[in-house]
Amino acid sequence: MKNIDKLRRAGLRPTKQRLIIADILLDGPNRHFTAEDLQDEICASGNYMSIGTVYNCLKRFKNSGLIKQVEYSKDTAIFDTNTTFHHHFLNEETGELIDIENDKVILGKLPEIPSGFLNSGVDIIIKLKKHT
Amino acid sequence: MKNIDKLRRAGLRPTKQRLIIADILLDGPNRHFTAEDLQDEICASGNYMSIGTVYNCLKRFKNSGLIKQVEYSKDTAIFDTNTTFHHHFLNEETGELIDIENDKVILGKLPEIPSGFLNSGVDIIIKLKKHT
DNA sequence: ATTTTACTTTAAAATGATTCTAAACTACTT
DNA sequence: AAGTAGTTTAGAATCATTTTAAAGTAAAAT
Ligand SMILES: [Mn+2]
Ligand SMILES: [Mn+2]
Ligand SMILES: [Zn+2]
Ligand SMILES: [Zn+2]
Numbered sequence: 001m002k003n004i005d006k007l008r009r010a011g012l013r014p015t016k017q018r019l020i021i022a023d024i025l026l027d028g029p030n031r032h033f034t035a036e037d038l039q040d041e042i043c044a045s046g047n048y049m050s051i052g053t054v055y056n057c058l059k060r061f062k063n064s065g066l067i068k069q070v071e072y073s074k075d076t077a078i079f080d081t082n083t084t085f086h087h088h089f090l091n092e093e094t095g096e097l098i099d100i101e102n103d104k105v106i107l108g109k110l111p112e113i114p115s116g117f118l119n120s121g122v123d124i125i126i127k128l129k130k131h132t
Numbered sequence: 133m134k135n136i137d138k139l140r141r142a143g144l145r146p147t148k149q150r151l152i153i154a155d156i157l158l159d160g161p162n163r164h165f166t167a168e169d170l171q172d173e174i175c176a177s178g179n180y181m182s183i184g185t186v187y188n189c190l191k192r193f194k195n196s197g198l199i200k201q202v203e204y205s206k207d208t209a210i211f212d213t214n215t216t217f218h219h220h221f222l223n224e225e226t227g228e229l230i231d232i233e234n235d236k237v238i239l240g241k242l243p244e245i246p247s248g249f250l251n252s253g254v255d256i257i258i259k260l261k262k263h264t
Numbered sequence: 265a266t267t268t269t270a271c272t273t274t275a276a277a278a279t280g281a282t283t284c285t286a287a288a289c290t291a292c293t294t
Numbered sequence: 295a296a297g298t299a300g301t302t303t304a305g306a307a308t309c310a311t312t313t314t315a316a317a318g319t320a321a322a323a324t
Pocket of ligand 2 (some may be wrong): 168172
């Protein structure tokens with residue numbers, strides 16, 4: 001599908017800026033990236049975009065389900081083009097994230113959910129360090 | 133054990149400020165808290181401490197193993213007096229964390245660890261929403 | 265006990281990611 | 295073509311956290 005249609009289906013007005021971002025994010029392999037990473041790629045593609053617009057677009061893309069945000073980073077927001085339900089390896093030395101598809105993990109035993117609540121999602125992070 | 137000895141054992145010089153914090157954190161039940169939460173409790177106990185010192189002490193307490201930091205919060209750092217290896221429920225509406233002791237979870241299947249690395253810890257977060 | 269040394273606390277300034285503001289611009293509707 | 299609502303932008307503002315450098319304090323050396 002063309003990116004302009006992905007935007008329209010997501011309920012986003014297809015502006016020049018959103019198309020530039022869609023062309024970078026929505027084709028090609030999945031990736032994890034920061035707002036600044038994306039701005040650098042925009043520059044590298046010969047375009048310009050204010051950092052405010054980069055943040056605005058990322059928020060809109062996320063709220064409409066075109067991307068996700070990784071909930072495991074303190075200093076800088078990390079976004080994810082993989083919108084499936086999945087988990088992550090975290091290289092503790094470099095901060096690099098690697099996807100773990102959901103069917104690679106099975107939880108054999110879960111704690112009892114506090115009463116009045118229901119499980120709305122499980123996030124698993126496996127931290128990695130270099131083998132000595 | 134007295135808190136002054138806990139500090140000494142941890143290799144921390146027992147200053148007036150560190151003892152005030154130790155008295156708040158290291159006795160009583162476990163808790164999750166921010167730097168500002170702690171500063172408020174220090175005030176409530178009739179003492180004063182600059183926010184810079186609160187952050188400094190928390191970093192020292194953490195590096196010497198007296199507390200931990202929860203690696204799952206974007207805006208504000210959350211610290212944890214529970215230093216055992218454990219997991220968390222996250223109430224998505226309130227941000228409240230609840231401990232899950234490690235023996236309440238069993239991972240039945242794990243993905244293959246990328247070669248050259250070893251598993252240095254698994255963090256599991258079970259997100260909760262109110263039952264309808 | 266006094267001096268010396270290294271470590272700690274503090275207020276205030278600096279930092280850095282993110283959000284907000286308000287004016288200029290643009291996509292979509294009429 | 296004109297009108298309306300949504301978008302982009304530079305720059306200011308925000309907020310958690312860190313840094314700075316001067317003053318204070320605990321431990322070590324005399
Ligand atoms: Mn850059
Ligand atoms: Mn407060
Ligand atoms: Zn991912
Ligand atoms: Zn905990």
